[in-house]
Structures are given as structure tokens and as C-alpha cells.
Amino acid sequence: MIRLEFIWRNLWRNKTRTALTIASFATFMFLLTSLHAIVSSISEVGQRAQKELRLVVHHKSTMTKLLPLSQVPKIAALPGVRAVCPVRWFGGRIVDSTEQFPSLAADVDAMPVIYSDFELSPEEVGQWRSMRSAAVVGFELARRMHWARGQRVSLRSTIPPYAELEFQVVAITSAPAYPNLFGFRLDYLIEALKQFKNVPAELRDAAHFIWVKAESPSALNSIGPEIDSLFVNSLNPTVTEPEEAFITQFTMMFGNIPAILRGIGLILVLSIALVAGSTLSISLRGRLGELSVLRAIGFSWRKMFAALCAESMLIGLMGAVGGGVLLALCPRTMLLASAGVPYLPPMELSWGLLGWAMLVGMLLGLCAAILPVLRVTRVPVTQTLRALEA
């Protein structure tokens, strides 16, 4: 067996070359690992949503059209439904600020049941119930705006009739699916809308979405079609989707983000393989004679092959670790996927991610090595030795 030391020494024979290759590998791996982290946080949010057994009901024609609140008790009466929560888009902005975040009004009683993943303490739930202007804020939004519990916030809606409301933050949720959420009570909003004479009652007592929580996974599948058939011939036909599908569709409205990320990732993988492959073939060209001597004195081509591949995999491993270190050093705000897109969770760093990067790095090193190494080891020893003499 060829010892690891032999491989290690060979690796550092040309320090500049190896250092440059690792540096190049590390920058590409940094990008690749960040992409992977974003994609896996997105799918993790989807998986968590599945466990919550939630469905989303919205208007059939477009999500911006309101559904009357009279639909809520009808849905709640269906068998298998645990809770129903109307949610209304507010589109609030802080006056004189360009910050954008999703602000939504939700039913006061149903909210803590439907969004049990907010993990609010009993005290926080108590405040939410007792204070009409209560608001629950996502951790990332709170960090960005320097809000703490008890903070008073005034928001003006960007959709007609442009109500302006004053809120008090009663809880900051660390739920990873809602980093930028601003949630408040629907009854508070509807009360405010009563002051607008030009808002008719059917647009006032209405919501954009109705969130439904099922009692069991089997009920989850049957409730959707039942809800839609309830309203199919009404003025407001509905579409009901599992929350996961809804979030995917919602994110897809902003473009096929996972596909774009995969495309960029593929290009990064190709670049890494090209860099590693080109370095290795340069390095092998210079060592042709020496390799022939090794084979002439009895090392089998299999051993040579393994040693050279191991060398390339080692470079890949170090590059991946380098990329991981860069990622860990990167300020956390930089890692957040664009704050303007709701439902895009922040990237989470973990040891598993580093493990993934190391594995991918070694695999890429191996892939890049196969062709150049085969080319060298395939040449008959006699031929290369003769070439050396000449």
C-alpha cells in the first residue's frame, strides 16, 4: 500500500500550485455550499409544513381576491377539521421607510392553534388574546428593525383603503419558516376598516386566505376537495392546497428559484471539476518520468492510480473545508436569502453541511482525477522511460 505520507509530500511538492488550486476550489465550494444550504432550508421548511397538517384556501381566480368570512364556519363544520384561521394580507410599511416585509392579519383565537410552530409561551398567547393591537414578529425582521417585545410599531397599508394602524409587539417568534413575518389580529384590522365609508361590508368582513388545520394526515387529503366543492357554485369559488404546495407555488411566482439555484450549482460543480482536472494534468505532465520509474520498479498501475486519485481527493477535501471556513466567517446577514421574498428561510449552518461539503469536495476531486490519471497510467512504461532518455 502506498503510504499517506507519500501522497501528502507529493501534494506539497509545488506549494504555489497546490495552494492556488485549493484557494480556487475553496471559493467555488463556498458558493456551492451556500446554495446547498439555501435549497435544503427551503425543503426543510416544506417538510416541517407537512407535519403541521395545514391547508390553504384562496380564491380561485387570484390570490389577491378576498374570500368572505362567512365561509369560515362552513369550513369549520367539516369533519376532520381541527381549526380554521382566516388570514388577510395587509401589505404594511413603516411610514417613510422602504423596508418590505409580509404583514398579515390572522384570527385571534385560531392563530395560536394553527401556528403552533410559532412556539409562543402561554404568557405571550395571553397577551395576544388580551391586547387588540398585539403583533407577533419574525426573528429576522425584529433583528433588522431592532425591535424588542413591547415595541410600538405603526404601519400603513399599501393596499386600499390604506389603513394606518398602531401595534405593540408581544412576541418574537424564532420559527424558521417565518423570519420576516409581521402578524397581528384580524378583528383589530376589521374594526379599523369600519371607519372607511367606501369599503363595503363584503370587502371588509373578508380575508385573502383561510388556513385550515386537519386532525389527521388522512383528513388532510380529503378536506381539500370537500372545501372546494362547498363553494364551487358560489360567488367565491375556492382552491385548497396543502400548505407545502402553496408555499412552493408562492415561491415559484418569484421565478423557479430552486431550478435557478440548481443551474448555478451545476455550473459551479463544472468549474470546480475543470480547475481540479487542469491542475492535476499539469502536475502529472511534470511528473511523467518519475511515475514511470515508480512503475518500472514494481508498483502496479492500480496502486499508482489510487495514489494519484487520493492526491486529488485530498485537494478537494481541503478546498471544501476552506470553503466551509469562509462560510462560517461570513457575516450572517449576508447569508440570508433575499428578504423581499416571503417564505424563503434563512440559511442554517451545521456540521452536517460541512460533512456534505467535504464529501462533495472529495467526489469532485476524484471525478476530476480519473481522466488525466488514466491518460498517464495507460501509457506503457517502456515508452515513457524511452522518452525521458531522449
Add this chain to the structure above:
Amino acid sequence: MTLPMRYAARQVVARLRQNFLTVVCVGLVVAVFGYLLSISDGLRKALRLTADSALVIVLAEPATAESNSAISHEDAQKLAAVPGVALGRAGQPCVSCEYVVQADVHRPGGSRASAIVRGVDPSVALQVRPAVKVINGRWFNPGSDELVVGRTAAVQFLEGRAGKKLLCGDRLFEVVGVIDSGGGVHESEFWGYAPNIKQAYRRTMYSSATLRLENSDADHVAAVCERIGSACVALRGVHSPAYYESQGRGAVMIERLNMGLVLLMGLGAVFAAANMMHATVASRTRELGVLRAIGFSPRQVLVAVILESLLLSLIGGAVGAVLCGLWLTILHPSKDLVSSATFSSLAFRVSYSLKCAGWSLAIAAIIGLAGGIWPARSAGRLSITSALRSN
């Protein structure tokens, strides 16, 4: 100085095969850059083409876009009386009050998007926007549930194909024609007859109004906007170029992403290029020694190596640019982006411009220079005697 250029060019030809992989790597970086730049430029261009300096868009005071604006019919009537507005052929003021609503559409891949449906009265809307014309099919009949579709939306959304039906509010509207507005965002919209759209969406208020002014002087525009604000307190007038400028957030986001990607991928490529040049310098140390011995200065050798790196990188860049251009032209002539303020999709055409190609080559050149400079310095510093002795 005849040495560096010709020598470098010949080296490139002789060594292209050996450096092929690194050259392709530079090409990839440039291709990704060009792809993203084309998209953000396409959006910006569409917004710029829509802007018309003789138009003022009237919105509700707190609204950020036409689709979240609401104007009462009472206020809309006051707009007709604002002085400084151009008069149409029949002597009526060029004030087009419109409903801007949304409908769910599907991209050819099956994913859902939200398109803008604009309810207009063609007799006024076309005098306000004379560039809009039907290029295929016919205009909708006033009073019937029909739509015309912008030419970009016709490509980007399945519902935009002729004869297809689109669910608008409560009713199905049939697509009967394709309109062109000389580029710009109206080509990503569906247009229907205002009263029909109003009924289908049960709207009680207009969304926005577009005014054509007598002239496009900055002073005149400002004066009209001020008169709008004083006539109707709840409204504000926005100069069309400023309005479309404010709708370009999506472009800014892509530009940031592109900047980050190019910086990092470029850095990776610089390391790769430096590696490549180190290897070529190392493999012909003796040759460089000979050049020095027959009288070429260290500076000329240095320049020759840098030029070689530059040329190799530029070849990679050119290949990347050409491939990216072909890809975009053949496969993806249009894209759409959602505005995070209004949740409606803005479709636009994407084309690989000369500007894109220029920037792409510039980036390739920077990669080549940055990667070549260090190896070139060590090549220039070679001592003649030891270089000649090496093999």
C-alpha cells in the same frame, strides 16, 4: 516591443490544448455573468421603454404601484379638468382611467404566476398611448368578455395564446388579439374593456389614471402634478419615467446577486488562471532564459507572459459570451419577474446585447490580468544563467 504580442499569440495557439480546461472555466464564469446581466438589463429596458416623458400616472397617495392603487370615480372626474392635459382628436382631455387587476396564469413549465389585467376604454387609452397597436388578431369588442394580450405575455404565459380563455374575477375572458407597444411592460399585460373588467372583479373604484400632457417640460410636469394633488387630496401624480424607475427593484436584486456571484466565481477563476500561467512559465524556463540572453528585457518577458494570460482568458471569455448569447437567443427569449410590492409578474424580452458582450470580455480580461501578473513577475525576475541551466 514586437516580441510580446507575436510571441504571446503563438504561445497561445501552441498551448491552447494544455490550458483548455482553465479557458473553459473562465468561459463558464463569463457565461453566468452574461446570463444574469441580460435578465436584469431586459427588465430595465422594458421599464425604460414604457416610460414616456409626456405621461403622468395618477395613483392614490399611499399606493406604491397601479395595482394597489384605488381612485374614486368622483376624483377621476376632477382629473379631466386639470389644466395642462393634452386634448384628444375629439377635443376630450387625454385622461385614461383604468382598472389594473390580476389574474392567475401559467408559465409553459406549469408554474403559476400572476399577470396584470388592465381594463381600458380604447378610445381614450390609445390616444394616451399611441404606440399601442394590434399586430395579430383584432381588438376586443367593447361590451364583450374579450381580451387582447401583450406580445411578451403571449409567449410567457399559456393563457396568452390566441383563443385561450383567462379567468378574470368571476368570468372567463377570451383572448382575441396580440398587441405591441414598442417594447415595454404593457406587452406583459392583458387588456380588456373597462366596464367588463370592472364587473368581473366587482370593482367600485378605478385603480389609476394616465394623463397625456401638452408638453413634457419638467416644469410643466411638476405643475400638473401639483394641480392634481391640490384638486384631489387623496391622489398624487407621478411622472411616468419616475414611476417605472421605482418598479425596478427586481432588477436591483438580480444585479446584486450577479455582482456577488461574479466576484466569487471570478476570484476562483483568477486562482485557476494563475495556476495555469505558473505551469507554463515553469515548463519553459529555459526558453525564457534564451529570450533574455539574446537581449529581450525582463520587462518584455513580463509583458509577453501577461499578454499570453490575457489572450487565453479572452478566448475563454469569447467562447462563454457566444454560448450564453446563443442560449439566450434560442431558448429563452422572454422571462418574467414578480414585483415583491404587487405580486404581479412582469414579463419582458431578454436579449444578449453588445453591452453584455463587452462587459463579459472585460471580466475575462480582468481575470486574465489578475491571474497572469504574479507568474509574469516571477518570469521577468528569472536569472539568465540559472534559467539557461534548467531543463
